[in-house]
Amino acid sequence: MVAWMKEQEGAFSVEAALTGIADKLVRRHPHVFGSAKAESPDQALRQWDEIKAGEKKAAGISGSALDTVPKSLPPLERAAELQKKAARVGFDWPGPEPVWDKIDEELRELREAVRSGNAERIEDEAGDLLFTVVNLARLLKTDAGVALHGTNTKFETRFREVERRLAEQGVALADAGLARMDELWNLVKIEESRKLARDDESRKLARDQENAAK
Numbered sequence: 001m002v003a004w005m006k007e008q009e010g011a012f013s014v015e016a017a018l019t020g021i022a023d024k025l026v027r028r029h030p031h032v033f034g035s036a037k038a039e040s041p042d043q044a045l046r047q048w049d050e051i052k053a054g055e056k057k058a059a060g061i062s063g064s065a066l067d068t069v070p071k072s073l074p075p076l077e078r079a080a081e082l083q084k085k086a087a088r089v090g091f092d093w094p095g096p097e098p099v100w101d102k103i104d105e106e107l108r109e110l111r112e113a114v115r116s117g118n119a120e121r122i123e124d125e126a127g128d129l130l131f132t133v134v135n136l137a138r139l140l141k142t143d144a145g146v147a148l149h150g151t152n153t154k155f156e157t158r159f160r161e162v163e164r165r166l167a168e169q170g171v172a173l174a175d176a177g178l179a180r181m182d183e184l185w186n187l188v189k190i191e192e193s194r195k196l197a198r199d200d201e202s203r204k205l206a207r208d209q210e211n212a213a214k
Contacts, residue, residue, distance in 0.1 A: 065089045079134045096139040
């Protein structure tokens with residue numbers, strides 16, 4: 001609809017726009033439409049980025065491999081996207097193992113910053129630690145945003161249950177104290193683990209019965 005309106009304004013034709021898009025897709029997928037090889041999705045993405053960079057260079061357009069990462073993204077998601085873009089041009093860890101050591105290094109630097117009492121340095125080092133953890137999640141094929149969302153939900157569920165149990169005991173949250181709240185928190189965790197174990201056992205039993213009936 002928008003393309004048709006632009007055609008009416010004389011900006012461009014719908015046919016030319018569609019032809020341009022089709023040509024670009026063919027050009028950037030030589031492993032599909034040509035003789036190039038792509039042994040994995042990551043290799044296909046790197047090939048796409050290399051061709052795209054070549055197109056920009058030919059058109060006299062300069063820039064960074066990170067230019068397409070929106071600044072409007074939330075920090076966690078933007079960190080992951082920046083890392084993915086850098087990885088596509090070869091700036092990446094060989095695997096997750098070295099990142100464990102990097103996390104230890106960032107933790108040490110954060111502790112040093114805390115001992116220094118410098119607020120700006122603490123913020124800087126805390127950011128470095130978070131960025132490295134996002135990198136580890138990416139290399140472990142885990143979406144850091146999704147993982148954190150799950151943890152947020154888990155924390156909220158447990159804390160609400162602690163609040164409920166304190167209310168049952170007639171204890172105000174402000175008067176409970178950390179030790180009592182922590183005790184209830186650990187109790188809730190234990191009960192969750194037991195429920196998960198029972199659910200796993202029930203599913204296993206159901207699968208065994210289903211297999212036996214075949």
